[in-house]
Amino acid sequence: MKVIRARYAGACYGVQRALSMANDVVARGEAACTLGPLIHNPQVVDDLAARGVSVACRVEDVADGDVMIIRSHGVTPQVRDAAASRGLAVLDATCPHVARAQKAAENLARQGCHVVVVGEAGHPEVEGLTAYACGAGGAVDVVAGPGELPDGLCDPVGVVVQTTQMQEQLDAVVEALRARGLSPVVKDTVCFATRQRQEAAAELAQTVDAMVIIGGRNSSNTTRLAEICAKACERSFHVEAADEIDPAWFRDCRTVGVTAGASTPEDQIQAIEDVLRAL
Ligand code: F3S
Structure with a gap:
């Protein structure tokens, strides 16, 4: 089965930037937490937690001394004010x-x-x-x-x-x-990244026997990609991880297209492409 990746797929500029800022904090050995999951990708959030970056739901839940990381979605001015009034160090990863x-x-x-x-x-x-x-x-x-x-x-x-x-x-x-x-x-x-991924997914979905859309189920842009693909290709499957792939989905398929949401890192895409190629 031939595996074809969409021309534009996977982690966008804003997500890569937020991840790299969080990784820099870990590398500096600073205690940190993100206000809400850093990106809508459970695997990435678990990996960060394993490396000491926890998730706080509210500014009040951030531990004293932790760097508070604002994720790419941004926050309200009230949240910024609350962090300032607590004297928290803030790392702003709001996507530009x-x-x-x-x-x-x-x-x-x-x-x-x-x-x-x-x-x-x-x-x-x-x-x-x-x-x-x-x-x-x-x-x-x-x-x-x-x-x-x-x-x-x-x-x-x-x-x-x-x-x-x-x-x-x-x-x-x-x-x-x-x-x-x-x-x-x-x-x-x-966002241009969103547009590029949507157009590339729609284009590819018309030409393949099946489509796999990779990304968090809680990711709105990945869900949109899945909707777009489903319109053009009946056999479209939204997955988060390689172990969800069911070989039965691809019976009689000669080509499978792959796309991924803007919050899906490259290693997750490659892992799934490897599984598809091995079928
Ligand atoms: Fe930013 Fe666009 Fe990504 S708004 S977070 S570059 S999808």
């Missing part, structure tokens, strides 16, 4: 693209816009975007798609998008706002 989206949300609110955040309600990045816009005095709505837009919106309306959302979601929301006669100010903060 997420920081740009936070700034965009804040600026839209400052300009007096009603801010529409296109994204997944409850996702930490979306909570951050919402908090930056609220902090700048804006009214905010989080919508997953055009169907969730509230009634009664009026100009000025600003739109910002969670970095890992699909471009089509943003376009659909903007179109729906325009159809209401509004003139939204749009900040397209969809």
